[in-house]
Amino acid sequence: MDxxxxxxxxxxxxxxxxxxACARTEDExxxxxxxxxxxxxTEGALPRPTLSLAGNDIGLPSPFTYMRGPGLVHATLxxxxxVWKDSxxxxxxxxxxxxxxxxxxxxxxxxxxxxxxxHDGQPLTAExxxxxxxxxxxxxxxxxxxxxxxxxxxxxxxTDDRTVEFQLASPLADFYGFGxxxxxxxxxxxxxxxxxxxxxxxxxxxxxxxxPFKLESYTQGEGAYLYTANDDYFxxxxxxxxxxxxxxxEALPAVVAGDLDAASAPGLRPEVLAPFRDNPSLExxxxxxxxxxxxxxxxxxKGGALADVNFRHACARAIDREDMVERLHGGNAQRGxxxxxxxxxxxxxxxxxxxxxxxxxxxxxxxAGYTLGDGGVRQGPDGPLRFSLLTTNPPPPTADLVKTALGxxxxxxxxxxxxxxxxxxxxxxxxxxxxxxxxxxxxxxYGEGGYLRQVYSSKTKITQHAQGYENPxxxxxxxxxxxxxxxxxxxxxxxxxxxxxxxxxPLLPLVYPTGFTIFNPDSFAEWYYTxxxxxxxxxxxENKHVFITGRDTGLEIRPFEEGG
Amino acid sequence: xxxxxxxxxxxxxxSRRELSEPDGAAxxxxxxxxxxxxxxxxxxxxxxxxxxxSYLLTVFVLITANFALPRALPGDPVDALLSGESPHYVHSDxxxxxxxxxxxxxxxxxxQYRKYLGDLATGELGxxxxxxxxxxxxxxxxxxxxxxxxxxxxxxxxxxGWVTGVNSAWRRGRLADRGLLTLFLGVHSFPVFFVGxxxxxxxxxxxxxxPLAGTRTYFATAGGALEAVxxxxxxxxxxxxxxxxQFATSQxxxxxxxxxxxxxxxxxxxxxxxxxxxxxxxxxxxxxxxxLPVVAVTGVHIGAAVTQSILVETVFAYQGLGRLTxxxxxxxxxxxxxxxxxxxTLVVVTANFAADAVNARLDPRVRA
Numbered sequence: 009m010d011x012x013x014x015x016x017x018x019x020x021x022x023x024x025x026x027x028x029a030c031a032r033t034e035d036e037x038x039x040x041x042x043x044x045x046x047x048x049x050t051e052g053a054l055p056r057p058t059l060s061l062a063g064n065d066i067g068l069p070s071p072f073t074y075m076r077g078p079g080l081v082h083a084t085l086x087x088x089x090x091v092w093k094d095s096x097x098x099x100x101x102x103x104x105x106x107x108x109x110x111x112x113x114x115x116x117x118x119x120x121x122x123x124x125x126x127h128d129g130q131p132l133t134a135e136x137x138x139x140x141x142x143x144x145x146x147x148x149x150x151x152x153x154x155x156x157x158x159x160x161x162x163x164x165x166x167t168d169d170r171t172v173e174f175q176l177a178s179p180l181a182d183f184y185g186f187g188x189x190x191x192x193x194x195x196x197x198x199x200x201x202x203x204x205x206x207x208x209x210x211x212x213x214x215x216x217x218x219x220p221f222k223l224e225s226y227t228q229g230e231g232a233y234l235y236t237a238n239d240d241y242f243x244x245x246x247x248x249x250x251x252x253x254x255x256x257x258e259a260l261p262a263v264v265a266g267d268l269d270a271a272s273a274p275g276l277r278p279e280v281l282a283p284f285r286d287n288p289s290l291e292x293x294x295x296x297x298x299x300x301x302x303x304x305x306x307x308x309x310k311g312g313a314l315a316d317v318n319f320r321h322a323c324a325r326a327i328d329r330e331d332m333v334e335r336l337h338g339g340n341a342q343r344g345x346x347x348x349x350x351x352x353x354x355x356x357x358x359x360x361x362x363x364x365x366x367x368x369x370x371x372x373x374x375x376a377g378y379t380l381g382d383g384g385v386r387q388g389p390d391g392p393l394r395f396s397l398l399t400t401n402p403p404p405p406t407a408d409l410v411k412t413a414l415g416x417x418x419x420x421x422x423x424x425x426x427x428x429x430x431x432x433x434x435x436x437x438x439x440x441x442x443x444x445x446x447x448x449x450x451x452x453x454y455g456e457g458g459y460l461r462q463v464y465s466s467k468t469k470i471t472q473h474a475q476g477y478e479n480p481x482x483x484x485x486x487x488x489x490x491x492x493x494x495x496x497x498x499x500x501x502x503x504x505x506x507x508x509x510x511x512x513x514p515l516l517p518l519v520y521p522t523g524f525t526i527f528n529p530d531s532f533a534e535w536y537y538t539x540x541x542x543x544x545x546x547x548x549x550e551n552k553h554v555f556i557t558g559r560d561t562g563l564e565i566r567p568f569e570e571g572g
Numbered sequence: 573x574x575x576x577x578x579x580x581x582x583x584x585x586x587s588r589r590e591l592s593e594p595d596g597a598a599x600x601x602x603x604x605x606x607x608x609x610x611x612x613x614x615x616x617x618x619x620x621x622x623x624x625x626s627y628l629l630t631v632f633v634l635i636t637a638n639f640a641l642p643r644a645l646p647g648d649p650v651d652a653l654l655s656g657e658s659p660h661y662v663h664s665d666x667x668x669x670x671x672x673x674x675x676x677x678x679x680x681x682x683x684q685y686r687k688y689l690g691d692l693a694t695g696e697l698g699x700x701x702x703x704x705x706x707x708x709x710x711x712x713x714x715x716x717x718x719x720x721x722x723x724x725x726x727x728x729x730x731x732x733g734w735v736t737g738v739n740s741a742w743r744r745g746r747l748a749d750r751g752l753l754t755l756f757l758g759v760h761s762f763p764v765f766f767v768g769x770x771x772x773x774x775x776x777x778x779x780x781x782x783p784l785a786g787t788r789t790y791f792a793t794a795g796g797a798l799e800a801v802x803x804x805x806x807x808x809x810x811x812x813x814x815x816x817x818q819f820a821t822s823q824x825x826x827x828x829x830x831x832x833x834x835x836x837x838x839x840x841x842x843x844x845x846x847x848x849x850x851x852x853x854x855x856x857x858x859x860x861x862x863x864l865p866v867v868a869v870t871g872v873h874i875g876a877a878v879t880q881s882i883l884v885e886t887v888f889a890y891q892g893l894g895r896l897t898x899x900x901x902x903x904x905x906x907x908x909x910x911x912x913x914x915x916x917t918l919v920v921v922t923a924n925f926a927a928d929a930v931n932a933r934l935d936p937r938v939r940a
Contacts, residue, residue: 067704073704148670148671150653150667150671151650151653207704208674208704210704210705225791228703228705228710228713229713229891229896230786230891234790254790255785255786255889255891256784256785256786257772257784257888258784262784265780427647427902428647428652428902429649429652430646430647431647433646436651436654469664471654
């Protein structure tokens, strides 16, 4: 981490020195979600590309052993889902060519395409789909796998070879997205039915999918993956021939060196971006805000000032989030939103922003009975306002700014930074006072409601959960939006939640750094950020749709010349 | 070591023996006079046995420490599996309990320890919690890279350290000596990861002479065996040099100090009087005698080099055992950590053992 910052910083500083203060002629690149690509349909055949991307170990990319969001993305190369998305975020028929829902939203019928086969030549049938959901539910799932069927799915039944019917206990707003069918990878029954414990199965020979790519090699621990195109893919021969995931120390310099074709990083300062902008052989793609973020948490369960909403409001007013955006990211970030949903997300509503105002913060504290005591630390009824600020190691740069800002108004913080396992242990055990926790993917479809529920409902339990927070009205609204099928109605409920959580403020999102992708357009220029996230949940440029079609929308494959 | 045949060579060790003081009494016994060989054998065997027993004891203590240390870290493997960034890890107590049970983490520590010892006795290293593959497989993939890195850099370091040490002492106080001393102390005073990062930035990022990371080029399609060797060497050169430079410093300092101690010796004067060439006096006479204490501490320094190789492998993303250890700590992957520590400690203990054995061969005083 340190070295990465050092290197990126050095690249940036070095570049800035060489290029002077960098005339940013193409300032303010388009904030749209797609790169400028030639018009689809009118172009001639292009050479068939091999793409190199940064490799990290995300486990064996089986639907049961991959790790984290990037792991899910890898697994989607080998396996398919019933529906999928292109850049527009529209649900596309994928393994299923047609699908329909009953009026009550509890029965969904999918008609599979004809003639789909597994990589070993066996036909993919409705039985496999039914098996997949059953099999997933039978697993003692490792917490590493993020896509799991929702408990609302009551039964999945193959009514004939190509028809499968889902019966739900209650309607599920997110059914075509994450957690419904949008990210459940269909696996072959004839391979997995004999495997008792899929979460510990580590044989690459098990990776027989129906997907556009096959896993050619995987180097355990190093994170080197090689995928080759499945030329018999049901949508046609994929546009991209090979996908190489190479472990590199530093991804951005590796793009400059030509070792990688694209790499992404969040919150890069303009002076760091400048050398890439000025490099004529590279282009930059900007992600919609909210791919990443971090928030300041108060553990309400600890009582005292931490449970006092006035104290939290005062803290929020004492912290200058605009300044964080400037200082840490040179403007390349969005200010954290107390309503959590980033601006630009269709579910976003305007809520109280707690504009920076130190005087008001002080008077709020005075009114709430926290009087200035000795040594500049305020005293409350439960003792002095001294708290530990728990962070991961190394501490994020926001930690120092929060500590200083609160110190100015008489709240003393001690930064305590721990590595991930130790940090998780403390957070899960509720052994925190104040903490800074990072998260990602707030701008995805899942971020519209499901994610909010995970963070703010008292019925859920994740690392980013609002600590000790319980508001029955918020709980009720979050449950209700889950089963509300009417989109407008659902967004209204989600909007009400945002107002309530901004008022209660169990956590204050600090900054949402902008994501950047730097790529070499000569090798591949079609990169896009999928509206709402890949598999409705992962904010990344690696949507297999673009590897298959070489376009940003539709299922038509761009013509290519072999041997390019 | 050449046979103690010529008068010139016999003269050197004996003159040294006279200089070195208190254990003179023991030495008179230790001098292997012809015909005393048979009498000495039992004691030598006993000493050998003691040495083996003490090393076995060391290994047992280390094995126990390898078990205890990872568990002393805050947080456990299951905590590590929950990602900080992702909202999708629902930490249900049920899943947690099932995982603990599966990996045997729910057993009392004493039972875990007994199982660990029992498994070790049968050569079973267990299954990695992070990667779900036998740890033995991970170690077998990574160990060769570490051995390659270590052996290359240690060989380089010994060559650099000894030659510069000898010559630095020979020119004591002159410009070359002062320059070398400053250079080595300068390099040594920076932590190895800093020197590594700096070297990577200069030669990797700026000059582009060496690759930025890894042990080899992934998915290379063209080229034969020769190209593969060249590729591995290309990836090896910078991490090996950085590690070698750190290790060479201690070799250099020891060699220089030891050599300075020899400078005024009578046997050198005798050599000069016989009209031997300077080069021969420097390397065959002085350096040869100066070598003893240097070899004696080399084992200890190899231990330090193994530790530093973990840092070097991390900086250069060199996929050896050190890098595996680093990742295993981050994931509290107990079985992998135990195995990595075990192998690394065995490397250190073996190096010490070898250094002791070589020392015993070289130095008649410890030979008995």
